[in-house]
Amino acid sequence: MSSHTTVQNPILPGFNPDPSVVAVGDDFYIATSTFEWYPGVQIHHSKDLKNWRLVKRPLDRKSLLDMRGNPDSCGIWAPCLTHHDGKFHLIYTDVKRFNGNFKDAHNYYTTCETIDGEWSEPVYMNSSGFDPSLFHDDDGRKWFINMIWDHRHENNQFGGILLQEYCEKQKKLVGPIKNIFKGTKLALTEAPHMFKRNGYYYLLTAEGGTFYTHAMTMARSKNIDGPYEEDPHGYLLTAKDHQDLGLQRTGHGDLFDAPDGQSYLVHLCGRPLDGERRCPLGRETGLQKTLWGDDDWLRLESAVDAEANGNSTTSNGLPEMEVKVSNLPEHPWPAKTERYTFDSEELHIDFQWLRTPTPESFMSLTARKGHLRLIGKESIGSLFEQALIARRQEAFAYTAQTELEFSPENVQQMAGLTCYYNSTKFHYLYVSVDDEGQRFVDIMSCLGKSDMGLNFPLREGHCGEFITDTRFMLPKEGKVYLKAEVDHHKLTFHFSMNNKDWTKLPVNLDYTIISDEAGGGDGCHFTGGFVGMACQDVSGQKCVADFASFTYKENS
Structure with a gap:
C-alpha cells in the first residue's frame, strides 16, 4: 500500500x-x-x-x-x-x-x-x-x-x-x-x-x-x-x-x-x-x-x-x-445533499441567511408542514432585515431549482430564486404581479458599479436594480417551478408550471458579476456566490411565500 x-x-x-x-x-x-x-x-x-x-x-x-x-x-x-x-x-x-x-x-x-x-x-x-x-x-x-x-x-x-x-x-x-x-x-x-x-x-x-x-x-x-x-x-x-x-x-x-x-x-x-x-x-x-x-x-x-x-x-x-x-485511513462522509425538503423543524446546515440573529422573524418551517415559509421583508439589497435563504456555490457549473407557491397582491411583493453575491451584485428570477393583479415571472439584476455591456433592455437607471422586461404571464394561482442553470460565465433562468415543460427566459446573463473582482459596488468584496430562495414585501404587509423543495446539483 x-x-x-x-x-x-x-x-x-x-x-x-x-x-x-x-x-x-x-x-x-x-x-x-x-x-x-x-x-x-x-x-x-x-x-x-x-x-x-x-x-x-x-x-x-x-x-x-x-x-x-x-x-x-x-x-x-x-x-x-x-x-x-x-x-x-x-x-x-x-x-x-x-x-x-x-x-x-x-x-x-x-x-x-x-x-x-x-x-x-x-x-x-x-x-x-x-x-x-x-x-x-x-x-x-x-x-x-x-x-x-x-x-x-x-x-x-x-x-x-x-x-x-x-x-x-x-x-x-x-x-x-x-x-x-x-x-x-x-x-x-x-x-x-x-x-x-x-x-x-x-x-x-x-x-x-x-x-x-x-x-x-x-x-x-x-x-x-x-x-x-x-x-x-x-x-x-x-x-x-x-x-x-x-x-x-x-x-x-x-x-x-x-x-x-x-x-x-x-x-x-x-x-x-x-x-x-x-x-x-x-x-x-x-x-x-x-x-x-x-x-x-x-x-x-x-x-x-x-x-x-x-x-x-x-x-x-x-x-x-x-x-x-x-496515507491516513480513508474516512469519507455521507454524500452531499442535492435535493432539500423542509420536513424538519431545523434548516439544513448547508443554508445560511444574512446578518440577523432572529431568523424566526422572516422564516418558518412549522407554519406549513413540509414547506419553508418566507415572510416578505425589506428589499433584496437591504442591510438590515431581508428574507433570503441560500447555500454556497461549490462548482463552476450547477443547476438550482425550487418549487414556489406565492400569491402576491401588489407590485411591491415578490418571491423567487436568486443567484446572489451581495446587495449590489445579484441576478433574481422572481414572481410578482402587475398593476392589474396579473401574476408574472421576470428577471431583476444588480450589477454593482460596473459598466458591463448588457444584452437586454433595462427599465431602471444605472447602479441600481435592473428589470429585464422579459416577463411571462402566469396563471393567477398554482405552483411555479423556477430554475437557474450556471455554466461558468453564463447564467440562464427557466420556469415551469408542471416541472416538465420548461420555458427559458430569453436572456443570457453574465454570471461573472457574481464575484469579488466584478462590478466594484462600494469597494472590493470578500465573499462568494450563493444561490437560494427569497421573498420581499416592501409594502410592509408581510406577504408569505412557501417553498416545497430546493435542489442544487453540480454539473460536469
Whole structure:
C-alpha cells in the first residue's frame, strides 16, 4: 500500500476564506470567515485531510453575533481556532464598517469543550484591528495578536502586528501592547498566527492584499515580543508572479502537524474563470505540504523538491493543485445533499441567511408542514432585515431549482430564486404581479458599479436594480417551478408550471458579476456566490411565500 494519498485542491471549494486549522488527535478542524452570512464562522471536520464536512457554525445567537446594518463584506473576518486545556478556543472579529478611513473592528473570544456544542458567552477583547488570534505558550500564558488598523490617511493603514497578554482569571487583556512586526516590503501585513518550535517564536502573516498579489510571510524571533527576522527564502507561499497557475490569490493561512509529525499549511486561494480574472466561487481553502529545514525555516515540499532537481525558478513557494499527503485511513462522509425538503423543524446546515440573529422573524418551517415559509421583508439589497435563504456555490457549473407557491397582491411583493453575491451584485428570477393583479415571472439584476455591456433592455437607471422586461404571464394561482442553470460565465433562468415543460427566459446573463473582482459596488468584496430562495414585501404587509423543495446539483 502506498504511504501517500493525493488530495485535490481546493479542499474546501466555494466561499471558505481565511482558514484557521487545528489538529486534535486524529481529527482536523478548519474555521473560515463568513462575513455578513449568519450564523457566523464555518467549521469543517476531516479525519484524512481529503474528505471534509461542515459540522458547526458556532456564532448562532444574538449575544455572540448581531450583524444587522453591517455593510457588505463586513461581519466575521478571519477567525482563529485553537485547542488547549481540553477545550476549543475561538477568536473572531465583527467588522462594522468597510468604507472610509475607519474599520470599527470588534474582537471577541468564546470557548467550547466540543466543536459542535453550545459556545460560551463572548469575552470582548479589543477593537484596534482585525485578524485576531490566540497563542497558548508552553509556560501557561496566553497571548492575543492582531493587526492594527491605522486610520490616518498619510500612514500605512496596515500598521503592524500587536501583541498583548490575555488573563484567563480576569477575562481581559492585560499588560503592555507591543507592535512586534511591521511586515515586509510587500506590505498590507495582516492575518497573524504564532507558533513555537525549537526555541523560536514563529509569526505567520499574510501580505500583499487578498487579490492577485497575495502572499504568506514567515518571520521568527527568540523572544515573543521580537525583534522578528524575515524568512531569507522569500515568501512561504504565493502565486503573485505566476498568473498561469490554477490556484491564484494564495496567502492567508495557518499551520498544523498531522499525527505522524508531517507539517502542512492551509491557505486562502481562488480559481479564476478561463479568460477572466474573476472567481464566482469566491475565496476558497487549499492545502500544501511543508518541510522544516536544517536551518529551522519552513518551506513548501514542492519548493524543496524543485530546488533539489535544479528546476526552481523562484525562491517563493508556489501552490500545487494536487498534494501528496500522509496515507491516513480513508474516512469519507455521507454524500452531499442535492435535493432539500423542509420536513424538519431545523434548516439544513448547508443554508445560511444574512446578518440577523432572529431568523424566526422572516422564516418558518412549522407554519406549513413540509414547506419553508418566507415572510416578505425589506428589499433584496437591504442591510438590515431581508428574507433570503441560500447555500454556497461549490462548482463552476450547477443547476438550482425550487418549487414556489406565492400569491402576491401588489407590485411591491415578490418571491423567487436568486443567484446572489451581495446587495449590489445579484441576478433574481422572481414572481410578482402587475398593476392589474396579473401574476408574472421576470428577471431583476444588480450589477454593482460596473459598466458591463448588457444584452437586454433595462427599465431602471444605472447602479441600481435592473428589470429585464422579459416577463411571462402566469396563471393567477398554482405552483411555479423556477430554475437557474450556471455554466461558468453564463447564467440562464427557466420556469415551469408542471416541472416538465420548461420555458427559458430569453436572456443570457453574465454570471461573472457574481464575484469579488466584478462590478466594484462600494469597494472590493470578500465573499462568494450563493444561490437560494427569497421573498420581499416592501409594502410592509408581510406577504408569505412557501417553498416545497430546493435542489442544487453540480454539473460536469
